[in-house]
Amino acid sequence: MKNRILLLVLVASLPIACRALEESSQPAAQPKAQPMAPILSMPVAQAPQAEKPAPVLADSRSERFAVLEKEQSDALNAYRDAFRKALGDNKNPTQEDYQKIQEQVHQPDTEGYSARAQKLLDEDATDITAFHAIQFLLDNARGAETGPALLALLEKHHMDRPEMGDMCSRLVQNGRGLLEKLAASSPHQDVRGRACCTMADSLKSDIQTAEYIQGKSQQELDGMKGWLGDEKLAALQKLDVDATQKEIERIYERVVNEFSDVKLNAGSKRETTLGKRAGTALYEIRNLCVGKTTPEIEGVDLDSVAFKLSDYRGKVVLLDFWGNW
Amino acid sequence: MYPHERSLVEKYKNEPFAIVGINSDTDLDKLKDVRAKENISWRSFWNGPEGTSGPIAATWNVHGWPTLYIVDAQGVIRYKSEGANEEAIDKTLAELLAELKPTAGAAK
Numbered sequence: 263m264k265n266r267i268l269l270l271v272l273v274a275s276l277p278i279a280c281r282a283l284e285e286s287s288q289p290a291a292q293p294k295a296q297p298m299a300p301i302l303s304m305p306v307a308q309a310p311q312a313e314k315p316a317p318v319l320a321d322s323r324s325e326r327f328a329v330l331e332k333e334q335s336d337a338l339n340a341y342r343d344a345f346r347k348a349l350g351d352n353k354n355p356t357q358e359d360y361q362k363i364q365e366q367v368h369q370p371d372t373e374g375y376s377a378r379a380q381k382l383l384d385e386d387a388t389d390i391t392a393f394h395a396i397q398f399l400l401d402n403a404r405g406a407e408t409g410p411a412l413l414a415l416l417e418k419h420h421m422d423r424p425e426m427g428d429m430c431s432r433l434v435q436n437g438r439g440l441l442e443k444l445a446a447s448s449p450h451q452d453v454r455g456r457a458c459c460t461m462a463d464s465l466k467s468d469i470q471t472a473e474y475i476q477g478k479s480q481q482e483l484d485g486m487k488g489w490l491g492d493e494k495l496a497a498l499q500k501l502d503v504d505a506t507q508k509e510i511e512r513i514y515e516r517v518v519n520e521f522s523d524v525k526l527n528a529g530s531k532r533e534t535t536l537g538k539r540a541g542t543a544l545y546e547i548r549n550l551c552v553g554k555t556t557p558e559i560e561g562v563d564l565d566s567v568a569f570k571l572s573d574y575r576g577k578v579v580l581l582d583f584w585g586n587w
Numbered sequence: 588m589y590p591h592e593r594s595l596v597e598k599y600k601n602e603p604f605a606i607v608g609i610n611s612d613t614d615l616d617k618l619k620d621v622r623a624k625e626n627i628s629w630r631s632f633w634n635g636p637e638g639t640s641g642p643i644a645a646t647w648n649v650h651g652w653p654t655l656y657i658v659d660a661q662g663v664i665r666y667k668s669e670g671a672n673e674e675a676i677d678k679t680l681a682e683l684l685a686e687l688k689p690t691a692g693a694a695k
Contacts, residue, residue, distance in 0.1 A: 546648040
């Protein structure tokens with residue numbers, strides 16, 4: 263179980279996972295993906311891009327990028343299929359099971375693909391292909407070392423692009439400064455709104471991680487430096503949770519006031535608006551925090567018999583949002 | 588999660604304690620098999636045919652599973668977490684159940 267929560271925190275801090283959250287009003291695929299650590303470490307969020315129509319091949323750069331993206335996506339799908347097949351009907355795989363499968367099924371050559379994207383970027387850091395290459399590299403980066411250089415290029419050349427909305431979720435972990443700039447001064451309303459929402463997500467993930475690291479031993483904390491970095495870890499240890507919570511609330515209020523109609527996942531089944539997202543988040547902040555009285559739940563049990571949460575008043579209740587996956 | 592929950596049900600069988608689930612599976616028949624096999628004796632709301640995006644999880648803004656809340660006897664939220672931290676859950680439950688015992692109050 264301890265592994266499980268560590269995994270959850272890792273998930274919460276991965277830009278990829280956060281993007282999955284932003285791009286789906288509910289992350290139906292997430293719970294299934296959570297126990298599959300090796301797959302999570304892969305760039306899982308590529309699939310939606312693969313479904314897009316091929317870009318108009320205006321020049322050889324965009325063509326090279328499109329080929330790269332397709333090759334990587336095909337390799338990833340093949341890897342996932344092979345992984346699932348190797349897993350078979352093993353419902354509760356152990357670390358050893360994962361290791362065995364990893365030995366048989368080889369992960370796609372992420373470094374090779376990244377090197378090709380980096381080359382495109384080195385040739386020209388300013389055009390739309392460069393923007394896509396940055397996106398690709400942020401999604402595929404294994405460590406934090408490439409991040410700052412990529413963010414610097416984004417800030418120098420791409421801040422005014424309308425496509426920056428899609429970039430926001432990649433900025434959760436290390437790009438809060440850029441998010442603040444986008445929220446304040448992007449020329450595009452939807453980019454400003456999505457930057458706001460992502461800032462709130464990012465602060466929320468800080469709170470969760472800060473709560474998680476409370477009371478951890480120095481040894482455990484050292485283990486987290488790898489993915490958090492020294493500076494971030496130190497900041498999280500000192501995080502003022504109440505102030506951060508208030509900041510999140512202010513951001514969501516701004517979203518409701520200024521960006522309510524901005525659509526997310528427009529045209530898909532999961533279409534929603536920033537207003538709805540922010541509204542739900544505000545409801546949670548105001549009604550579902552420690553110290554608040556629970557809202558009523560009225561529903562039916564697994565045998566279709568009606569009951570209410572308030573039937574349990576007088577008892578201490580462990581409320582478990584669960585699924586058998 | 589199931590073994591821990593079963594142990595809590597057993598440990599607190601004579602105390603004012605209950606587990607209430609909000610289940611987001613879509614295949615109810617399969618779920619009932621699991622319930623029998625895993626000896627899940629506690630009651631769950633069903634989140635409906637939309638699974639994870641059903642109405643209860645949506646209202647509660649749940650985006651990670653399991654998400655756990657501990658609610659005291661007055662209905663006040665005293666603990667919440669995404670992910671099952673057994674130690675923290677055990678500690679909180681023990682404290683809240685102790686609050687309900689008159690002897691605990693008198694001893695102070």
